[in-house]
Amino acid sequence: MDLRSLDMNLLLPLHALLEERSVSRAAERLSLSQPALSASLAKLRRLFGDELLVRHGNSYELSPLAVSLRERTWVAVQTMERLFSAEAEFEPSTSDRDFRILGADYAFRMAGRELAMAVSAVAPRVRLTFETLSRETMEAAPESLRDCDGMILPHGFISSDRYMDLLDDRWVVVAARDNPELGDELTVDDLATLPWVLAMSRTTQFTPAMRQMQTLGIEPLVEVVTPSFVTLPALVSGTRRLGLLQERLALAVQGLHGLRVLEFPVPIAPIKDAFWWNGMYDADPGHVWLRGMLAQVAESMAGEVDGRAEA
Structure with missing residues (x-):
């Protein structure tokens, strides 16, 4: 045509x-x-x-x-x-640009708040649009990166050299504080016998941590599936269920839902989330500024991890 x-x-x-x-x-x-x-x-x-x-x-x-x-x-x-709306120069204090970032609810819960606060402090008219990343968009990356300002995803999903490490985390297990079937520590037998709540966008789409458990011969008894990590704690609270959650999120919500945060009894690979973008934005003044804001957020969140490790 x-x-x-x-x-x-x-x-x-x-x-x-x-x-x-x-x-x-x-x-x-x-x-x-x-x-x-x-x-x-x-x-x-x-x-x-x-x-x-x-x-x-x-x-x-x-x-x-x-x-x-x-x-x-x-x-x-x-x-x-x-x-x-492309600009030869970017002035944060007067710009009304809308930055569209795709990711999971966990990433927005942990890093989105920090980014929004950093941006609003110096660019009050700039808007951040956070959108839940669909499986189809993620599978179409890096081509789909042309349609947004970037994605927040763990390493291993996108093959691209344009990324910025944003936050480190690790997987933990959450359980109701009054769960009578758990002792002081989580055991391999607990992982295999107690029911689970898993956050998956599809019933066959396991997290890398859950796949690691399967390779060790531990087949989870999945009782509830939710598309959101943020809703998972409420589905564990007051039940026999275990839930797989990122440690940062687990520590943030454990008091609200009456949860225990438990260490995995088997080795599980850590989480490393990064911000990924398309190369057409490399020299875009506004995007360069946005990446600078994200770098500040990454530095502040790394400090939080260091402080917790020393506590």
Whole structure:
């Protein structure tokens, strides 16, 4: 397809129509008249050879093609916004740039707060958008790094030389403080006989630590699966269950949920989370500044680990 023949003015109406599923709401969102949006919809239908919005009773639903276009259209709009908001220089105190970072809830719980505080102190109009990373986006990396400012992920998931180590952690086991089946220390037998809560986005997607246990012949009895590490402690509290959690998060929530934090009785590899980005941002002044903020966060969090180790 020849891009010169396309009407690029149709991108924003397409995005609004797919998001709102309504001509009137899309028109209001873009501050346009309904006849203008209806004309854009007619052009889009001719362009794609598809209805896109299909009437069902008093409302519209997306056609199968429109469903497949919705995510790609959102990415295109984001890319366009970043392209035309590029700056020769970056002034934190006046910039209103939106940095979009993908990662797991654990990373945002531990590092996101520190980054947000550091950024707001010097750049009050800058916005940080934290988004939960989907398995599909992670598997498409490093190509998918073009569609965001970066991802916070452990080593081993992305093959790229553009990263900054952000935080170190290790896996621990959490259990209810009043669990009568546990002694002073966790045993290998406990790992195999007590039920587990695991944080997985899919029921077959084990964490590296759990896979290490399996290689040692320890098959967990999985009773509950949750997509979030942050919700895991509540599902352990007051039960016989064990939970696999990062130590930083476990120590932060143990008092709230009445939990014990227990050492693994078998060797488990540590966690090393890093911030990964696409090479097109190497010389971007705003992105260079963002990486500087992340470096400050990494340094402060490393100090927290050192202080705990000495306690």
